[in-house]
Amino acid sequence: MEFFADLWLGFSVAVTPMNLVYLLVGAVVGMTVGVIPGFGPSAGLAILLPVTFGMDPIGAIMMLAAIYYGAMYGGTITSILLNTPGESATVASTFDGYPLARNGRAGPALVMQAVASCIGGTVGVILLTALAPAFSQVARNFGPPEYFLLAILGMLTLLVMLGTNWKFGVISALIGFALGTVGVDLETGLSRYTFGSAELIGGVHFIPVAIGLFGLGELYYSFWQGQHRRNAEGIIDYHSEARFWPTAQDWISTRFTMLRGSILGFVVGVIPGAGATIASLMAYSFERSVSPNRDNFGKGEMAGLVAPETANNAASSGAMIPLLTLGIPGSASTAVLLAAFLLWGLRPGPLFMSQNPDLAWGLIASMYLGNMALLAINIFAIPVFVRLLRVPYRILAPVVVVICTLGTFSVHSSMVEVYIMFAAGIVGFFMRLYGFSPAALVLALVLGPLAEEALRQTLTISRGSFGIFFHRPGSIWIMIVTVLLLVVLPLFRLVGRGATTRKAGA
Secondary structure, three states: OHHHHHHHHHHHHHOOHHHHHHHHHHHHHHHHHHHOOOOHHHHHHHHHHHHHOOOOHHHHHHHHHHHHHHHHHHHHHHHHHHOOOOOHHHHHHHHHHHHHHHOOOHHHHHHHHHHHHHHHHHHHHHHHHHHHHHHHHHHHOOOHHHHHHHHHHHHHOHHHHOOOOHHHHHHHHHHHHHHHOOEEOOOOOOEEOOOOOHHHOOOOOHHHHHHHHHHHHHHHHHHHHOHHHOOOOOOOOOOOHHHHOOOHHHHHHOHHHHHHHHHHHHHHHOOOOOHHHHHHHHHHHHHHHHOOOHHHOOOOOHHHHHHHHHHHHHHHHHOHHHHHHHOOOOOHHHHHHHHHHHHOOOOOOOOHHHHOHHHHHHHHHHHHHHHHHHHHHHHHHHHHHHHHHHOOHHHHHHHHHHHHHHHHHHHHOOHHHHHHHHHHHHHHHHHHHHOOOHHHHHHHHHHHHHHHHHHHHHHHHHOOOHHHHHOOHHHHHHHHHHHHHHHHHHHHHHHHHHHHHHHHHO
16 A cells, blocks of 8 residues: 555646646657657756756756656657667668658558557556565666676577577677777776877767667668759658558557567666667567567568557666666766766665655656657657658758757767767668668677677676676576577567468468
């Protein structure tokens, strides 16, 4: 009963008129921030944090949190319509979201991503509400050995993403790992592959590479196909309700996808440092491995869009657990939120929820309301979004280049990252042309530095002994999960292949 009493307290705080206004403002701003390629929730939160000076702490925290998870909704819009991820957590949504739009299903794709985002966010908040103490205890015991094994587990998803063209996929992953070594060597403090540039001391950032590969790379490929010489095609028939809304088959085929993506995303999100990006990529890979239609992934499979969308929104809820219960930010965005808490003299930690129940439970209750509001806003605004597809390509392409450039530059105000983005665009074009895997490159770039840092820290702690992995319960459990993954994934493939064969023979 105490659980319901706390939640009731949270809703009584969240539904006050001013707090509802702050919540709606945060949701709209978050969507806008997400739509701008490269901007991302962390940059948006950092820029808007000074605006909250003088506001009521509860309303300000609710608004900032709405910006955080609202960006997950907005970031998918450009992923679907322009093949340009609004931020890193929506990269996986380009894999099937953009092909769906090219196949004339932009409307259903946008509706499904809005519903999937709402379900993923809501499931994540429910799990946050119910399981925060248990998950916080698990996360408290995680150290470098666990982080390294989690990174290895994430890299195993490459086995699924590479598909049949595994040689080109491995080469793509190796390029990503190589880019991940640029920067300062954590062990010796020496610069690696920076070529004397102070801008590269911090390494090659994920955002310019992702925007270049998926945004400009697709743009260059469209130029190569002569898309700019054609008139805009009416991809969406606005007078045909059947083509605008998802079909019954879309809902039926993704009902379990939403549940799997939500749970996986939440679990990954609760681990500090993992984040929504890894959650979405892992959810996409896992869904592809268990789907009987895995050959359609990358060509416009609705489950390939729904899986990462539920995962990244559930992960944004999961990342709130270490923030609220341990005072540990699980991502760059929650690090900015932590700064906001400290700004008002609040220190998240084990006693935070008991000492500040109105703020803690008000924030959790507002996340239920915020997800509902974002669902309504997304669906209501879909006709506006899909009309982008009627803009002539010769007009749309320069706008995309400008948005990508401004979005990349706004992250760190670095011209070097803008140059990296354009270089990645050229690389992305040739990868698209010859069948390489931009997705494998991106995943390796994300996980490579994480694995290296964790392994170096682990070996420093153990004085060079790998036995430390067998002496920690968390490490043992992750290794068991990894072995099961290596065993179960081939079984899923065999079952799926058998189902496809039976379907073809029927």
